[in-house]
Amino acid sequence: MSATQSVADSVLGLTQSELFLLRQQQQILAQRSHQGGMPDRGRGTSRQSQPSSRAVSAASSQSVPGRIMLDPHSLQTLYAHLENVMRSIQRRIAELEDATAQSVRNSSSRAGNTVQNADNEIARMRRIITEIDNxxxxxxxxxxxxxxxxxxxxxxxxxxxxxxxxxxxxxxxGGARPRR
Structure with missing residues (x-):
């Protein structure tokens, strides 16, 4: 693939941290394609999906660091990879939000129980003090x-x-009563 079919990632208008993330994800994608671990994109395992994997592998091996390949297969694969990463992040966020909500419910329940127990003990102490006074x-x-x-x-x-x-x-x- 020639350098004209790629674009410098610095012209994409991304911040330095976004460029770092993009380069990191490109490396992950390239490693997976070299290891044969390309994610299934719903095309099955027919021979038609193999050229795409080979094209991605070839494109990633020929890619120039700091550049994004412009061929449709490379862009589609990078897009699909980033979508999968985003879905994984969203799932993890949802899991953490659920865990946080459960933790808050548990803490609130414990706090409510603690307050109720404290109220019960205060009422008990008031009854005891009243009984002592009586x-x-x-x-x-x-x-x-x-x-x-x-x-x-x-x-x-x-x-x-x-x-x-x-x-x-x-x-x-009788006898005298003793004094008491």
């Missing part, structure tokens, strides 16, 4: 009642001792 009030009330009972008992004991002392000594109904 028990402390009952404790204070019982303490006041106990103190009153003790005071009353002390009064009863004192009255009982006075009565015992005011009676003649032989008439006591």
């Amino acid at each position: 028990l402390e009030q009952q404790f204070e009330q019982l303490g006041r009642v106990r103190d009153k009972i003790k005071a009353i008992r002390n009064n009863v004991d004192e009255l009982s001792e006075r009565l015992d002392r005011s009676r003649p000594s032989g008439h006591s109904a």
